[in-house]
Amino acid sequence: MSTILQQLINSVSVGGLYALLAVGYALIYSVFDFTNFAFGGIMMVSAFAGYFSTQLGLGTIPAMFVAIVAGVALSVAVELLAYRPMRKRNAKRLFLMISAMGVNIFLTNLFLCVFGANLRTLPSGFASNTITLWGVQVGTVDIVAFITSAISLAILCFFLYKTRSGIAVRASAIDMSTAGIMGINVNRISLIVFVISGITAAIAGMFFGMKYTVYPGMGAMSNKAFIASVIGGLGSLPGAVLGGFVLGILEVLVTGYISATYRDLFSFGAMIIVLMFMPNGLIGKGDQNKL
Numbered sequence: 443m444s445t446i447l448q449q450l451i452n453s454v455s456v457g458g459l460y461a462l463l464a465v466g467y468a469l470i471y472s473v474f475d476f477t478n479f480a481f482g483g484i485m486m487v488s489a490f491a492g493y494f495s496t497q498l499g500l501g502t503i504p505a506m507f508v509a510i511v512a513g514v515a516l517s518v519a520v521e522l523l524a525y526r527p528m529r530k531r532n533a534k535r536l537f538l539m540i541s542a543m544g545v546n547i548f549l550t551n552l553f554l555c556v557f558g559a560n561l562r563t564l565p566s567g568f569a570s571n572t573i574t575l576w577g578v579q580v581g582t583v584d585i586v587a588f589i590t591s592a593i594s595l596a597i598l599c600f601f602l603y604k605t606r607s608g609i610a611v612r613a614s615a616i617d618m619s620t621a622g623i624m625g626i627n628v629n630r631i632s633l634i635v636f637v638i639s640g641i642t643a644a645i646a647g648m649f650f651g652m653k654y655t656v657y658p659g660m661g662a663m664s665n666k667a668f669i670a671s672v673i674g675g676l677g678s679l680p681g682a683v684l685g686g687f688v689l690g691i692l693e694v695l696v697t698g699y700i701s702a703t704y705r706d707l708f709s710f711g712a713m714i715i716v717l718m719f720m721p722n723g724l725i726g727k728g729d730q731n732k733l
Contacts, residue, residue, distance in 0.1 A: 452698075453691040453693070454687070454690065454691075455585070455653075456690040456694060457686050457690025458687070459646045459690075460666055460686035460687070460689050461595065461687055462594060462595065462645060462646045462686070463642060463643065463663075463666075464667045464668075464671040464674065464682035464683070465679060465682045466481055466642040468677055468681070468682040469611075469635050469639055470636070471671070471677045472615035472679075473615045473618065473635050474525070474529075474538070474618075477539055477668065477676075479668075480520050480542040480546045480549070481546075481643055481667070482550075482665065483546040484520070484549075484640060485647035485661055485663070486647065486656075486659075486661040487513070487549060487553070488516070488647040489564065489656045490656060491508050491509045491512035491513075492506060492509035492644075492647070493505075493651060495508040502565070502652075509644040509647060509648050513640040513641060513643045514640035514641060514644070515640070517637065517639050517643065518633060518640065520636070521632060524541050524545055525538055551658075559657060561655040561657050563656070564648070564651035573585070581653075584653070586649075587652075587653065590645060594642065594645060598638065598679075601638075611634060614631045618631075643664075647660070650663055666709060667686070669685075669709055669712075669713045670682065670685035670690075671685055672685070672723060673689060673716050674688070674726070675722055675724060676722075676723060676726060677726065678725060681725045681726050685723065685724065688712075689709060692709065692712060693705050693708070
């Protein structure tokens with residue numbers, strides 16, 4: 443019983459980070475109708491920014507803020523330099539997605555060439571500490587990661603549903619052209635969306651770096667967030683959160699009771715099965731009910 447509880451507690455931490463990343467995917471897909479595969483590269487760059495900040499003597503919390511600034515700056519830069527010019531030319535959504543893939547590959551290989559493939563440990567004042575909950579050992583970093591993810595998601599929900607800018611984001615997700623005609627500044631909305639996306643990528647990148655390691659290829663972890671978003675319902679905020687926790691629980695249980703070798707097999711298999719029987723995901727409702 444204690445082993446099962448241990449695995450479930452571990453899965454909550456991983457699921458919270460997947461949910462945070464999946465929300466970043468869901469926001470951009472909802473508003474722009476394309477999948478931002480550059481998300482992984484932004485997460486990786488943010489983690490490196492946090493790592494080098496700690497090497498300069500900053501503590502974990504200041505390094506987190508540096509990572510967030512780096513993630514937001516890069517996310518906004520990608521929007522302004524890569525995506526917006528293509529949207530102005532009415533480029534097909536497929537081309538935007540290809541551009542996103544190109545940005546991700548460029549960032550990964552740039553950091554690989556500059557910093558090498560060495561694994562770097564992101565120091566943390568609580569990374570090695572554990573506490574006992576219900577008779578099982580839980581890493582402090584897992585608890586902090588879950589709490590931070592939960593608070594971040596709660597703040598995002600409040601913003602989207604209780605503020606004028608958030609309501610404008612949701613209106614743009616339904617129909618950006620109509621939202622622009624009604625007086626909403628769609629360029630401002632796009633910046634808001636990419637700022638939020640950069641924040642979620644940076645927070646998740648830092649905690650993945652604390653829990654595992656920092657390296658140029660770590661952005662591939664964001665593929666799991668894409669799977670989570672698809673399972674829950676691509677473009678649905680509640681679906682992204684649900685999908686993140688479902689995937690986190692599935693992966694931890696497969697790793698603990700079968701083998702880590704089959705983790706990706708089960709993850710992609712779950713996505714395929716969900717799409718076969720529920721094309722809109724577990725709680726997705728279609729294009730007119732995004733977010």
